[in-house]
Amino acid sequence: MANPGDFAYTVKQQADIVRIVGDYVKLKKAGAQNYAGLCPFHQEKTPSFSVHATRQFYHCFGCGASGDVFSFVQKLENITFPEAVRAVAQKVGIPLPKISYNSPAEAEEARSRGKLLEMHERATEFFREQLRRPEAAHAREYLAGRGLDQEMIARFRIGFAPERGFILRDVLGGQFDEEALRASGLFSWKEEAAQSASLYSKFRNRIMFPIANESGRVIAFTGRTLSADEKAGPKYLNSPETAIYSKSRVLFNLDLAKEAIRKLDYAILVEGQMDCISVFAAGFHNVVASSGTAFNELHAKLLGRFSKNVVVNFDPDTAGANATERTLGLLVSEEFHIKVLTLEAGFDPDLFIRRKGREAYAQALKNAQNYFDYLIERARTQFPVRSPEGKVKAVNFLLPHVQRVPSRIVRDELAREIAQKLGIDSAVLSQELRHAATKRSSTQLKAPAEAQVTQAERILIRALASASQVQGEEDRISARDGVDEEFDPARQAQFALSSERLHDGLATEGLLDALLRADLAETGADPLSLPLPEADQRRLAATLMQEDEELTPELLEGAIEALRRRHLQRRQRQIQVQIAEAERRQDSAVLGQLIREKLELDRTLSGVAARE
Numbered sequence: 235m236a237n238p239g240d241f242a243y244t245v246k247q248q249a250d251i252v253r254i255v256g257d258y259v260k261l262k263k264a265g266a267q268n269y270a271g272l273c274p275f276h277q278e279k280t281p282s283f284s285v286h287a288t289r290q291f292y293h294c295f296g297c298g299a300s301g302d303v304f305s306f307v308q309k310l311e312n313i314t315f316p317e318a319v320r321a322v323a324q325k326v327g328i329p330l331p332k333i334s335y336n337s338p339a340e341a342e343e344a345r346s347r348g349k350l351l352e353m354h355e356r357a358t359e360f361f362r363e364q365l366r367r368p369e370a371a372h373a374r375e376y377l378a379g380r381g382l383d384q385e386m387i388a389r390f391r392i393g394f395a396p397e398r399g400f401i402l403r404d405v406l407g408g409q410f411d412e413e414a415l416r417a418s419g420l421f422s423w424k425e426e427a428a429q430s431a432s433l434y435s436k437f438r439n440r441i442m443f444p445i446a447n448e449s450g451r452v453i454a455f456t457g458r459t460l461s462a463d464e465k466a467g468p469k470y471l472n473s474p475e476t477a478i479y480s481k482s483r484v485l486f487n488l489d490l491a492k493e494a495i496r497k498l499d500y501a502i503l504v505e506g507q508m509d510c511i512s513v514f515a516a517g518f519h520n521v522v523a524s525s526g527t528a529f530n531e532l533h534a535k536l537l538g539r540f541s542k543n544v545v546v547n548f549d550p551d552t553a554g555a556n557a558t559e560r561t562l563g564l565l566v567s568e569e570f571h572i573k574v575l576t577l578e579a580g581f582d583p584d585l586f587i588r589r590k591g592r593e594a595y596a597q598a599l600k601n602a603q604n605y606f607d608y609l610i611e612r613a614r615t616q617f618p619v620r621s622p623e624g625k626v627k628a629v630n631f632l633l634p635h636v637q638r639v640p641s642r643i644v645r646d647e648l649a650r651e652i653a654q655k656l657g658i659d660s661a662v663l664s665q666e667l668r669h670a671a672t673k674r675s676s677t678q679l680k681a682p683a684e685a686q687v688t689q690a691e692r693i694l695i696r697a698l699a700s701a702s703q704v705q706g707e708e709d710r711i712s713a714r715d716g717v718d719e720e721f722d723p724a725r726q727a728q729f730a731l732s733s734e735r736l737h738d739g740l741a742t743e744g745l746l747d748a749l750l751r752a753d754l755a756e757t758g759a760d761p762l763s764l765p766l767p768e769a770d771q772r773r774l775a776a777t778l779m780q781e782d783e784e785l786t787p788e789l790l791e792g793a794i795e796a797l798r799r800r801h802l803q804r805r806q807r808q809i810q811v812q813i814a815e816a817e818r819r820q821d822s823a824v825l826g827q828l829i830r831e832k833l834e835l836d837r838t839l840s841g842v843a844a845r846e
């Protein structure tokens with residue numbers, strides 16, 4: 235939250251959301267105060283994403299995303315609020331305040347992280363030097379055998395960890411204290427020995443691949459063993475998690491690939507470092523790999539910041555494996571557009587490129603299959619889809635995949651496609667398929683909430699929010715000659731709603747109550763910064779984004795009348811039910827009272843109707 239007086243507030247005052255959003259989304263003027271463009275948060279072909287220049291917020295009529303300039307940058311860059319504030323400040327050119335730590339412990343933590351980064355940089359250089367030494371001949375041979383030339387070795391800063399584990403300690407020990415060495419993840423030690431003399435390098439006789447964070451700083455290593463001896467440990471050994479390395483938040487090669495991913499608008503996702511380096515070396519710079527852990531949700535979000543299109547090129551032998559399914563499922567849930575590149579059996583990307591060359595890989599990329607086409611094909615080979623039973627089995631195989639798709643519309647399309655491709659001509663089965671495919675949505679569907687809001691409710695929301703029109707409002711009012719000086723839509727709406735409770739039982743009841751409670755006319759607060767449930771937040775944003783009709787006394791009066799009528803009709807229906815109940819109970823006293831109320835209601839309602 236940005237509060238008056240704090241840095242975020244200052245930044246928000248000076249940042250123009252249209253300009254900031256414009257850095258990411260191509261915006262076109264779409265109204266007096268609105269700009270529209272393609273939503274960056276969901277896939278669409280016609281713009282339903284709007285930015286309100288006066289009220290300084292955005293709202294998507296497609297997926298419902300909305301918020302202020304910070305929430306936009308936060309969501310798009312997948313960063314925290316303080317980071318978003320700093321990012322916007324930088325874009326606007328506001329000097330950042332000096333980082334201040336909340337506690338000595340926090341300052342200490344930042345210091346030790348800095349130390350670890352420095353240590354990893356030093357270790358990277360050490361491993362590189364070692365690779366050039368005579369003792370590393372077998373390491374250089376191995377790399378040559380994998381087709382890596384000097385340029386790639388330098389680019390990925392590949393090195394060699396010598397067999398003797400004390401050298402690294404001696405090199406780093408001169409510069410860093412023992413506590414830091416132990417915290418780095420680079421060393422092992424025998425528990426009983428307390429002195430630093432017992433520390434030795436975790437990585438011995440291994441090719442060292444540095445793992446860098448997004449800005450290119452080395453934060454961990456993967457070591458590929460060069461020893462045939464099984465006692466030398468696993469083939470690939472990764473740094474443990476440390477204060478600077480969290481494996482579920484790092485995609486290997488993202489630092490080198492991110493520009494290409496953005497430019498080409500797709501990423502190639504492979505399984506291991508070697509595959510990643512080979513694909514990169516062959517000239518496909520938009521390649522990343524998860525390293526040391528399975529691809530997870532954070533990886534998907536991280537990647538999604540650069541492009542929502544991905545070609546997944548995993549080892550074909552693992553195509554059916556759970557990990558692959560999980561990866562693809564995660565990408566589907568994050569609304570990626572996925573293609574699957576399946577190489578011939580026995581080929582991983584590294585081997586494929588070395589044997590068949592770059593052109594063949596480029597061709598294979600081009601021919602990569604849409605994920606759902608690929609799934610349908612798998613279903614067709616796995617089940618005898620000529621028989622009705624086979625069709626049902628195939629459908630049941632496909633459904634869980636379809637149900638992961640967040641968009642209901644896409645799910646419905648997929649259901650139709652599946653019915654067609656599996657040759658489902660039974661109306662019952664195809665309907666069931668479409669029903670099941672779209673059903674998942676009933677709990678998770680992000681239906682545009684504004685659909686349920688009537689025109690009258692919308693006008694009342696606008697009236698209540700009208701007091702706090704931000705910049706420029708005074709000018710506009712004074713420019714409107716002849717406007718009734720007495721007309722105060724906020725006060726009028728506030729009075730009608732709170733005295734008669736006209737909004738009881740409406741979808742907007744909670745929202746209107748929140749606006750009443752906030753008393754914006756008095757406080758001048760921004761309605762968009764009220765703490766509201768997500769659905770209300772969306773209704774409010776959608777309503778305020780569409781303030782095209784001028785708020786006149788007639789319009790407001792008409793809206794209040796409409797709500798009054800609905801309110802009475804609602805009471806009418808309630809009474810009907812209560813009368814039926816009283817009749818059943820034969821409670822004549824209550825019955826008489828209800829019937830009197832009903833008559834009065836009928837009279838009032840016909841009066842309301844007559845006045846229209």
Ligand SMILES: [Zn+2]
Nearest residue numbers: 273276294297
């Ligand atoms: Zn959207």
